[in-house]
């Protein structure tokens with residue numbers, strides 16, 4: 096019987112590659128959340144028209160996430176969700192931007208919206224449903240490829256500081272702080288998966304954080320200069336043949352679809368898996384399960400509107 100998969104960030108890059116491959120392999124229904132459903136042209140070309148539904152979703156807005164959850168729940172009725180792939184993400188390099196909800200835009204988009212989404216869909220998951228958050232080696236100060244791009248690893252002190260994009264590295268310039276906010280959001284994506292996997296209410300699900308490797312060519316560099324975007328899109332994709340740690344959306348999507356969604360016994364819930372199909376390297380901070388649980392508890396508290 097066909098299943099239902101929920102994907103964010105399916106209009107380009109990794110999310111688009113996952114939607115295409117998952118649809119080709121299973122013929123299942125994909126419900127995608129997109130900021131501008133009317134512009135989801137590549138997605139509609141990648142998936143057969145009767146197998147894709149695109150609903151409005153801005154993961155940086157809690158009201159939009161709640162509206163999306165309501166629409167999904169109404170749409171699926173008694174059917175159950177086989178997977179939730181949280182691929183929406185952004186990596187701006189300018190000054191911190193605060194959303195109308197009062198949170199850092201990067202944290203909201205990459206993490207907070209996905210925590211609200213996954214929690215909102217919890218009671219509608221099929222047994223063994225796969226929930227996948229997207230991490231990155233940038234969280235890890237020991238990651239050499241990320242260091243070459245100026246990353247120092249996550250700058251995480253607590254959930255509130257991460258959610259509001261506060262920096263503890265006072266000597267960092269604006270660009271450095273932007274890189275830090277992105278890296279911090281990726282540590283929090285790992286925390287989200289590893290902590291939720293320990294919870295009774297997700298005991299029937301399989302929750303993973305997936306590190307897709309460096310995937311040049313996606314739209315992640317959209318706020319960079321025209322020259323950087325040209326190199327990112329046209330030159331750097333060949334690096335995957337020579338440089339360790341470099342992947343492509345298609346290669347990374349294969350691991351998500353084959354190893355995490357379709358092969359249900361491959362990895363225990365809570366694993367942090369990378370694009371090679373192996374357990375991903377993680378910083379010491381990322382491996383701290385108590386910190387992860389504290390993060391998730393404190394972040395959920397931020398989701399409750401204050402009276």
Ligand SMILES: NC(=O)c1ccc[n+]([C@@H]2O[C@H](COP(=O)([O-])OP(=O)(O)OC[C@H]3O[C@@H](n4cnc5c(N)ncnc54)[C@H](OP(=O)(O)O)[C@@H]3O)[C@@H](O)[C@H]2O)c1
Nearest residue numbers: 104106107108109130153154183184231309310313314315
């Ligand atoms: N590329 C890399 O090297 C790399 C490495 C490690 C991790 N990652 C992670 O992989 C994931 C996918 O990135 P990508 O490289 O595939 O980038 P991408 O091509 O820019 O795709 C990002 C997707 O997120 C969506 N999105 C952005 N902000 C959103 C919001 N507020 N609400 C809803 N959707 C939103 C975009 O939709 P629109 O069409 O509306 O813009 C797009 O579909 C991200 O989590 C990224 O951090 C990427």
